[in-house]
Amino acid sequence: xxxxxxxxxxxxxxxxxxxxxxxxxxxxxxxxxxxxxxxxxxxxxxxxxxxxxxxxxxxxxxxxxxxxxxxxxxxxxxxxxxxxxxxxxxxxxxxxx
Numbered sequence: 102x103x104x105x106x107x108x109x110x111x112x113x114x115x116x117x118x119x120x121x122x123x124x125x126x127x128x129x130x131x132x133x134x135x136x137x138x139x140x141x142x143x144x145x146x147x148x149x150x151x152x153x154x155x156x157x158x159x160x161x162x163x164x165x166x167x168x169x170x171x172x173x174x175x176x177x178x179x180x181x182x183x184x185x186x187x188x189x190x191x192x193x194x195x196x197x198x
Contacts, residue, residue, distance in 0.1 A: 102132045102147050111182055112136065119189050133167065136185065143168055143188045145181050 109127070116125055116136070125138045135144040144167040151158045164175045166184050175181055 102134070104129060104134050105147075108134075108147075108178060111178070112185065115182060115186060115189065121189070138189075138192055141192060143185055145185075147178070 104127075112127070116122065121138060125136055128135045128137055128142075133144045133146045135142045146165045146167075148163045148165065150161050150163065152161055153159075162178075164178060164181045166173050166175065166181055168184075168188060173184075175184070
């Protein structure tokens with residue numbers, strides 16, 4: 102999976118809101134992109150599929166996220182960002198405790 106500039110920008114902007122700029126790493130492993138913070142990781146993978154509709158091939162992306170080795174499927178990158186925001190919120194509250 103190629104990490105798109107738009108995805109990088111959206112993830113970076115979200116992390117900036119949590120003031121974690123110098124505390125995170127983005128790591129690409131086996132087609133997944135992982136956000137690693139405080140020893141925890143949130144991963145996502147985009148899979149492009151082609152579907153034949155009315156005689157035309159249409160490309161569609163599906164997104165998978167991985168938190169604590171549990172994978173979930175989402176239909177849009179916006180949904181991935183929402184899940185990342187939830188994860189960051191939990192991390193932030195655990196880190197403050």
